[in-house]
Amino acid sequence: MAREMKSTDAMSRNPFRFGGSELPMPLILVAKLLAVCILGRFLWRDLPDPFLPMVPVLDLFRGAPYLGWGLRVAALLGSVAVLLNYRVRTACLVIGSAFLLGTLTSRIYFENNRMFLGCVFFLLGLYEQRTGPWMVRVQVMLVFFSAALNKLLDASWRSGHFFDYWSHFAINKSLYFQVAAALPVMFLPRFMSWMTIGMEFGVALGLMFRRTRLAATWIGLLLALGMNALTERTFGVFFYAMPICYLAFVEWPRSKVKVLYDGDCGFCERTRRFMARFDLEKLFVWEPFQQAKDLFGISQESLRQRLYLVTEGKKYSGFGAFKMMLLYNPLTYFVMLTALMLPQSVYLHHRSWVAIFFLLFFSPLFVPVGETAYALVAQNRHRILSGESCVVEPPSHSSNRA
């Protein structure tokens, strides 16, 4: 099956194609989404000319504009190259070098989120098949661990004084201050401080182990969402970049994913065609269960009631199957990132709401709603689009009646 996938992989200049790239999934997805951040947020434009560099020798380039321009052009062209699948690893190295050199070139330019971007791209550029994704993973864990450690060892974080002071100019939600006023003095700032420290340690340590990785990812996403909801800030590019980098911890399917559906249903057939249109990597193989050679131990009765997705020994059905189809489709992440990066108006703080919607939709909390909606559609699917042609002959009971 893996060989079959490789044969269909051909180098493409389509930004939404990933096959044939020098980086495997999901690292290429990480690289492309980060490249979108660089282009969409014009981060390449901010790369500095030398000014008060961290490394004195870079002061030799002061007054020579070509270094700053070189960095900007390198980041811009590198990002475009990553999107177009052109020498992806080299392009990642170029982007990473530009951001890291930019950081060393000017103390004013230094921001943790920019350095993070530089480190991740540099490590993506150093990818080798035998090393796999662990260097990018260590980078993410290192940032969280160091940030949590720094807070833990800071007295003003432990006492909550930092959060109390910071909240007055950073948090723009009156609800926070109403709750703080209703609670004992310093209770809420101290709680928020310790919660942040706990969450950051939780992410750093949770990402280390396969079993706790999903929980750690959720904690990280909730931390990012919480900070954004409270402050309406994206902390440079951290709000986008860190969740994108969680994708480096995802076990992407190495072989085709089988989708078993009811071939005796025009609506299902139409759904298949719709979903297949957006499956640019041709990862999903749709098969009417009536014609399938292998039903993976699923009964015909179950398959008649629900759609099933089978990938590397795991089975998902109904709403869960649709959710996995979305999660295993790279386009989903481009759509989410675009929605989150759209400029937001001063009065309508839509970014937090968009993030809440996405998190809620993919969270276990939404499963009952999703399953109910799925069941409703599944029960009435023969009535919806009843004129559609079916892939297989109608089942025997209907032919008997005829």
Next chain:
Amino acid sequence: MMRMAGICLLLLQIVSVIHARFVPSRWLAWAPNDYAIGYKMQVQIDGRALSADEIGNRYHLLSEGVYENPVQNMVDIMRQREQTYGRNDHAQVVLVYRPNGGSPQEWRWPEK
């Protein structure tokens, strides 16, 4: 080779994080937005006080605001500016700051 380069980059960061435990600044040490320093700076050159814009041009920092890194980072910037590009200006700088809402403190250039 590639793997060694990656390991070196990660090790450098670990060294930087450990080094940060022994110094007040937080350059390259993964302490994002962990500080809130309310500050105001005054700069005089040849007895003339610089305007907010002039201070901004000189240090590429606002003359007044909240800085989300340790104050030592800001001090490093101002000190480096005065020791290098501005060493002939003989500027007199007063930085009044409140680290994380604590009591006001002061840093002056030239340092005694």
